[in-house]
Amino acid sequence: MDKILRIDVSGARPSFKEEGLGEYAGLGGRALTSAVVNAEVPADCHPLGPENKLVIAPGMLSGTAAVNSGRLSVGCKSPLTGGIKEANAGGQAAQVLAKLGYAAVILEGERSGDDLYVVRISKDGVKIEADSSVRMLTNYQLAEKFKDEYSKNGSMISIGTAGEMRMANSTVAVTDPEGRPTRHAGRGGVGAVMGSKGIKTILVDGAGAKMLQPKDPEKFKAANKVFTEGLQKHPVTGQGLPTYGTNILTNVVNEAGAYPSYNFKTGRYKDAAKISGEAQAELETKRGGNPTHGCHRGCVMRCSGVFVDKDGNYVTKQPEYETVWSHGGNCGICDLDEIARLDFLDDDYGLDTIEMGATIGVAMEAGLLEFGDAQKAIDLVHEVGKGTPLGRILGSGTGATAKAFGLERAPVVKNQAMPAYDPRAVKGVGVTYATTPMGADHTAGYAVTANILKVGGEVDPLKAEGQVDLSRNLQIATAAVDATGMCLFVAFAVLDQPETFQALIDMLNAMYGLELTADDVSELGKSILKNERDFNARAGFTAAHDRLPRYFRREALEPHNVTFDISDDELDTVFNW
């Protein structure tokens, strides 16, 4: 993993070159994407203009024997937030790219004309070809078209119609072990940047590519064993996630009164039980689906799954907690089949499920449809995927939709929609939403851990005390984890079990012949955040952007009757370390 593949779309047709890592040596995943974007993309450029770049990077442990190391980071200047963006996805591509030796694939330059291109990467080299037949294909249509090329040994990275239309809500999709485009670098409109470069699909063929070998194989193997055991013995990663998937959180967060319902109007949803992970797993099992499945080979947590209809036919991957929430409780929809249908459409058109569901919630508040109207919600997603005028509004995201309909109540930070945790009742997450360089993003500092799950400590979710420290520490740790290619869920075990954390460090050291300490890992996280904040500052972001919308301070949330009451001054200390 010592090469960067640069694909320049300027000129009559795209060209490519391969080069060494140079100044980026030693970086992977989010550390690499944020370093490249900060160094090479002018902060004041237009996200869809020629100066922006799309950086696709496996993590530092991707392509090795390390379990759960299959995350693929996708970075750029975000069309949604206008700031730096790293979104990452599971699926097979990170492993394959890493095994082929690529630390990053960078799409850059100015597209001429409107041809669409298919990129093929294998051990035999790189091919880039114009292909008019892919125009306005969805992700599942692309998967069907190209499955023979990648499904056995490789993976497909692609954009659906949303990315092709350069919508601010558009994802980069990655196929799973079954070759389905179910894993998405979802947030921030990364798909639109790929679309702006005219690259529709990247087919990565791993045939003949070998697993990456550690500098110290014995030490690596031993550490990987300890790490795996750590994941398997922790109740969240060893039991909760495998059995129920991420949707196990519905009942938990709803019980905590932090489940944003009806466009963030209340913190409890009366029909939460109907769409809970327990109900979902039971339904899947009964129908012959599968609630326990890995999104990439080498995963031991297997929190993904397969959702089938009443006849046992594939509908979509098991919808994640945030998806079930965004289209479910947030929209007053309590039917798992309807939610699964929405999940499929989001994946197929290439839409971020969080942003899409939050957008529909705003559309409901605007009166375009009633809360609870699942069929109309499905119709709306089709409008987005087909690019009708209404679809263009909704595809521009939650903030743009609220603006188009003249509403204040847009649950966004830096124009990105808040996920499935109300910041008034999980205040640590509120701090993360407000301050992460990414825009509202639970994964950037998942304070649900100590706030609700009692993992990695315990901080009262309803009080202001301790939330800034909690979010700061999690944001640093998360940035580091996002550099490794590890699934973020390893954090549950890493936070609670010192030996699991040490095993992760040991793997990095064994792989690269390093002597990193826990402090070094923390420094890595800080350096990533520093790059990201540096970019954002030059793009015009200030402390004024590290805020929640005012109505979260004004409107109290039932059932705890809480507002977001962490002061601006406190928020401004998050990055004082």
Add this chain to the structure above:
Amino acid sequence: MDKILRIDVSGARPSFKEEGLGEYAGLGGRALTSAVVNAEVPADCHPLGPENKLVIAPGMLSGTAAVNSGRLSVGCKSPLTGGIKEANAGGQAAQVLAKLGYAAVILEGERSGDDLYVVRISKDGVKIEADSSVRMLTNYQLAEKFKDEYSKNGSMISIGTAGEMRMANSTVAVTDPEGRPTRHAGRGGVGAVMGSKGIKTILVDGAGAKMLQPKDPEKFKAANKVFTEGLQKHPVTGQGLPTYGTNILTNVVNEAGAYPSYNFKTGRYKDAAKISGEAQAELETKRGGNPTHGCHRGCVMRCSGVFVDKDGNYVTKQPEYETVWSHGGNCGICDLDEIARLDFLDDDYGLDTIEMGATIGVAMEAGLLEFGDAQKAIDLVHEVGKGTPLGRILGSGTGATAKAFGLERAPVVKNQAMPAYDPRAVKGVGVTYATTPMGADHTAGYAVTANILKVGGEVDPLKAEGQVDLSRNLQIATAAVDATGMCLFVAFAVLDQPETFQALIDMLNAMYGLELTADDVSELGKSILKNERDFNARAGFTAAHDRLPRYFRREALEPHNVTFDISDDELDTVFNW
């Protein structure tokens, strides 16, 4: 003019109170609106939320015998830019409000329900009544409905359907001497803020209201005489504007190669002569319209006019240069009748003509219609006025439209569309676009004067040298003029003729019993800009926002083959005084 009328829309129905000027004593127009907004509106609030306020203020000389003192300032946090906004309009309202003693009318508080209200202000007091019959009426429909109440002695301030729907492109309309809603505080979506307060119409009845008396009547009268003579003898204000209106600029700017055509693709428009002020005035005269008309009583420049159809029937007021440009050359439309129709529709629905035309130009680039397709352009404006999904996109402004269709080429600064002067070929205006707190706005520092018209000096429009100084001085002077209630066009005479400038100062001194010097007037301008920049800084604006879109640096403009080449460092010195 010693009262502020505060209308609070909170509670079951709006209430009002009158109070003294207090800390705002001595301020008028833009000085007053920007002071109130900066002091009372939290910079981080949502423009359509309860914390925003709409401040409507006549100028310091409004309501007096001073000629051309009929500008009405409208201020708020802008729904379009997210920064502070002052937009001003001619028409009758400023004079009448001033004569009734109101230095400002402030709409504030949180609207409950969706009732719409009509406010009536007369010497007998203030009445506020819910009126369901005004819902989704256009400005001309409102004028027809209420004409008996205001057309003889008063004025109507209103929002069309765009403001009622809280669109980011929506104006506050003011009626002219004939009672027509032809004068608009156009820029920045001020109409949406009025809409967010549920106030559809303010009827101002001047019956029995007396002209305001100066502290020193003789001195005032003498100064007004010198001032009037100054306007009448200057070639621009005494001849060009009365004869041809503002559209006299079409040939001038086109000849200079600074006429942005086809969505800012080229600086000359082949059919400019067909839509020039000369052609327009000739057509109006031939048909029995009127090219020489004042937008309010007491105007001696009379640059407005009346546009009639071939049968002599009223179509709209004489479209301004910027309107003829935005819907004309910018869209490749060269038919004055079609442009007049578009102007009428903009006024009727309550849309800023600059923003609307620039938006249609972007829609043309997006492929929604062909450049030059006037009928389709008219259809699009109807979509906006009726609030269809496509209309919601376009009504959200030029930047939002480009975003919805995934285009980089949005000619906006701070999300507000650039007017009719290409910043690459009139670089002083480019500096103003980039740096004014208002977003791209020619009126904020009209460097066309020295760049092209050779008024107030001479600075080569194609070179970087001298533009920052020029823009700085004009921005300061303009802010001061905008405080007086004077039409900005007095600046042509004021800049060239020292005695005309002195007469303006003399009028202020005679009116208020002051001893202002030219330096004091400059200090007033600086203090206004300081308020505005203070607000914007707290709203999150930085130097990164004082920039043109990068493509103005990348793409050269024909015929002079120039890019915008004033460095960021230079731009950052504009407010160093």
